[in-house]
Amino acid sequence: MLNMEMESNFIKSIIEEDLASGKTTTVITRFPPEPNAYLHIGHARAIITNFELAKMFGGSTNLRFDDTNPVKEDAMFVEAIKEDIKWLGYTPKNIFFGSDYFEETYKRAILLINKGLAYVDDSSPEDVSRLRGTLTESGVESPNRKRSIADNLQLFQAMRDGKYADSEKTLRAKIDMSSPNINMRDPVIYRILHITHHNTQDKWCIYPMYDFAHPLQDAIEGITHSLCSLEYVDHRILYDWFVEKCEMPHVPHQYEFGRLNIPNTIMSKRYLKQLVDSGAVRGYDDPRMPTLAGFRRLGYTPSAIRNFVLGTGLSRINSTASIEMLENSLRDDLRLKVNRVNAVIHPLKVVIDNYPKGQIEWFDAPNNSENEALGTRKIAFGNEVYIESEDFTETTPEKHWKRLAIGLEVRLMHTYFVKCVSVVHNDDGSLKEIHCTYDPLTKSGTGFTERKPNGNIHFVEASTAIITSFNLFEPLMVDSDNDRPVLDRLNPNSLNVVKGFVEPSVKGVKIGTQFQFIRTGYFTVDYDSLPEALVFNRTVGLKSSFK
RNA sequence: UGGGCUAUGGCCAAGUUGGUUAAGGCAUCGGACUCUGACUCCGAAACCGCUAGUUCGAAUCUAGCUAGCCCAGCCA
The missing domain is CATH 2.40.240.10 (Ribosomal Protein L25; Chain P)
Structure with a gap:
């Protein structure tokens, strides 16, 4: 079970066809997290899929921090994310930042302006929103849409030079305000943000939007298969548009797959933050958290997570895999390995x-x-x-x-x-x-x-x-009703600390050591454990047919 | 008549040049075994969203329908 391989799935098939047809000769993927939160079990699918796919075909994978929005990002998340990926057992070929390409991205924007495919818009955010139209009505063109190339060039330079306040102007791609796909209705590709960026500090005050930056980043890095989740399906046409219009020498392609959820488990960054900020849990690495840091502390192993992800397969459906599947994966991994x-x-x-x-x-x-x-x-x-x-x-x-x-x-x-x-x-x-x-x-x-x-x-x-403490866990949340506030759905019994005994042979165990406590489950020595006061987390119980 | 995506047993998911009894995992229910009611081993379940077509034959092709999800950030 330790060497479980990726099963047949649609992306693997696409790659095999691309290789067979000569569309590509190598496979280069990337995992592009925004450094604004901790990675959670849902990210594991993206990480594992990207790395495993590339590895399977002799290719490579880059880790790229998608840091084009300085208001949300922080260097501390960069380190946490690197650590999680390393823990999972993967080594990126390169570690890049979207911000590494700001100069290049800027030049491509100018190319777009020169081709008459982008313009500086003075519309306020409210106007942009109002003129965009609705799902059923087409949008209205901005009065600035027909600005001359010379004016656009001069204005865009002025934007970069800091002549304008946030939101005073934007650079927009000139595509089609009546497209049924709202992403094509002259999307904003640069906005003004007078804020210090974690990498480039105050060098820039204009930042590219995801839709513009991402395809360019993929093209620059020579990514062959750019994998993302389902909600980006509608963005693919835009992705291709930018790669083409910006005349990128390498043409990457985007493929989308479904997200992996676990019942009754919160994966939203915002909610995870609420749990931490409210003190409902001890931190992002609380054993009850669905973050990779939390699973690590709970006692999950990289191979258990990897086998779980590979075991769930991959499809174009947002799926919800049962927690039993994950638990089984852990038991399976530890069964022969631990005392x-x-x-x-x-x-x-x-x-x-x-x-x-x-x-x-x-x-x-x-x-x-x-x-x-x-x-x-x-x-x-x-x-x-x-x-x-x-x-x-x-x-x-x-x-x-x-x-x-x-x-x-x-x-x-x-x-x-x-x-x-x-x-x-x-x-x-x-x-x-x-x-x-x-x-x-x-x-x-x-x-x-x-x-x-x-x-x-x-x-x-x-x-x-030896007298010891046992941390027994129950699900953090009592139900999956997303309409109710997260803090109202907390399980009051998610953590139950009890005192008991372990046999003397475990004396002196190190933090992180794992055991099967016979007939009770798999346990891991918690970070808070001391030689004179052992603390064990129950990672998962044993299966039982006892009724 | 906005656009897009999806639909295979309780949960995931193979299978799509149409062809014997529709893989596998998790879960469940029986049974065997056991100095862990664990493990292991046997055994058990599918109107392939619905309807109608094409065909000797369809999960795979066609048409219509239904349901779910995504999209109107100067977020990603």
């Missing part, structure tokens, strides 16, 4: 009456019963142990109950059979502890087969156990 140890999340004390008080017996246990290479470790057994409280029931169990109850006998994994003989309650009636007897003949490894236990449960010996 399986004992941890008790909700402890119930068990006293073994016929075992010598204070005596500790050590047993060898495999670190991973399906992967011998991971070796063995010692686990302790003694007079007092903890078991999961849900592994014991006071009420008469049904026939399929495979755990402990009064009168029933189970195996404490890797040690002895233990039989419950009595229970002790607290004053308030709650369960305090249970008493059992063990049978020395049933010692693990002796080949005892006289009788079968009523199940095998995990446990931790009390005197050697």
Whole structure:
């Protein structure tokens, strides 16, 4: 599963045809995030698709920060994005910025003016909007549309020279105000923004719009297949128009695919920011966040995410893949890789009456019963142990109950059979502890087969156990009703911190280390964990057919 | 009569020069196995949006229809 490959999909087919027909000889893709937010699981599809496709055909992929709007962008996001991509396991051939091409873009705009295909417009934003028309009515041409080339040249230079205030003028492409495709109704291609850019500082006060800049950037970099999401389908004709009219020597082509969503998961930058700013979560890397940083902290691995994305395929449909698919991908990835140890999340004390008080017996246990290479470790057994409280029931169990109850006998994994003989309650009636007897003949490894236990449960010996915190998560949001404010949809139980025990073998684990806690799930050591105060995040539970 | 995109089991998704029983994964339900009710292994489900055509034969071709999504930022 580690080397899952990209399945057949329409873009792969297009590339194969392009290569076969000689339309292109190489495959160069790019991932072009705007540095204004953290990357989330939805971006993973774009990243993985671009890199995998190029790699598959011996090509390369650039990381290009699409930073043409300085009001929203910040250098701190540049670093976070680089880190996420690196974490996913991809290395861009080049790292570029849209702002690297401002000079070139400017020259192409002048070329457009010289060809009579762009003009400086004095219309206010309101006028531009009003004259654009509606979905069913065509637009009206701006009075400035017939300005002379000389005037346009002079005015555009003045715009660049800072002679005008924001919004006083724009440069527009002269295309077709009556086009049914609103993107073609003389789109603004340059606007004035007197604001410091994270890269170019105050060198520029005019900035190209996405529709103009993007195709040029792709052409400059020699991108062969420019992949984007479905909402840009209507922009493709504009994309092609700019590449042609700007006389770009290389002609890139745009292809669109659907976004990948997960039910009940917020992917909007704005909402993600709200969650962080409101303090609903601890930050962009909160384990409950759908950001790559959040998934990383939760304990997701790059290959789990990669296999999930590849497993969902690719199509021209905005799809919503179930969270189970992602979870399965993680379990699948970790199954043979990590140690399986004992941890008790909700402890119930068990006293073994016929075992010598204070005596500790050590047993060898495999670190991973399906992967011998991971070796063995010692686990302790003694007079007092903890078991999961849900592994014991006071009420008469049904026939399929495979755990402990009064009168029933189970195996404490890797040690002895233990039989419950009595229970002790607290004053308030709650369960305090249970008493059992063990049978020395049933010692693990002796080949005892006289009788079968009523199940095998995990446990931790009390005197050697390490007390630890477990972060148990539930979905951050309670529903997907996008009409309700995000903060009203928060799940009050999204984080549940409980204290329990882990076996002594995990002593000294480093942050990020992953385990399967037998019968409870996959856990990862949280960033907040300290040697003397371990904190584990439950990355994902184990599947269970127990009803 | 604005334009564009899409429609395959609960969720993804192969399959489109028309041709035996429409891949696969996730989920679900049975069963086997098990010193994790895990894993593994068996077994189970499709009016291919609808309707009507073309054809010996259609998820694949034609026509009409329906539903969903996107577009009127000097955002990307």
